[in-house]
Amino acid sequence: MAKTASIFGKLKLYDGTSAYDEITNIVSISGASASMSTIDATHLGSASYFKEYLAGYLDGGDVTVVCHLDPEVADGSNQRLVKAHFEARTSEIYRIVLPTGPYASFTAFVTGWNTFQLEQEAVVGLEFTLKITGAITYADAE
Numbered sequence: 001m002a003k004t005a006s007i008f009g010k011l012k013l014y015d016g017t018s019a020y021d022e023i024t025n026i027v028s029i030s031g032a033s034a035s036m037s038t039i040d041a042t043h044l045g046s047a048s049y050f051k052e053y054l055a056g057y058l059d060g061g062d063v064t065v066v067c068h069l070d071p072e073v074a075d076g077s078n079q080r081l082v083k084a085h086f087e088a089r090t091s092e093i094y095r096i097v098l099p100t101g102p103y104a105s106f107t108a109f110v111t112g113w114n115t116f117q118l119e120q121e122a123v124v125g126l127e128f129t130l131k132i133t134g135a136i137t138y139a140d141a142e
Helices: 078-089
Strands: 010-014 020-023 026-031 033-038 053-058 064-067 092-097 102-115 125-139
Touching: 010 026, 020 078, 064 102, 078 102, 078 125
Parallel strands: none
Antiparallel strands: 010 020, 010 092, 026 064, 033 053, 064 125, 092 102, 102 125
């Protein structure tokens, strides 16, 4: 089984034209774990005393991103842009790119913004949460 190190993994944000801008200083990206709701279809005649279910809606889940905070006014990290989308309550298109090229694209709202993570002898951190709306699209290469 082939293995891939996380080094050079990326989170990108669609720029509204035709390109994706990288959000830099990322320490970790986790999530996009989809799930499915279930609808209880149990009735008085259900066999063997077991509940019965129907498939419900799919949910793309959440993505949690941890970064080293880049507080500079000239924001080459694009962190302030993500915060602006949080404050504007707008959905945007994001892309998680694996180091070997495959990626997952999705539309999401920024639903959480934790500006400061302060720890002894550590870089000041930033954490934000993306709530996926709609389907996740996977592709083999950018």
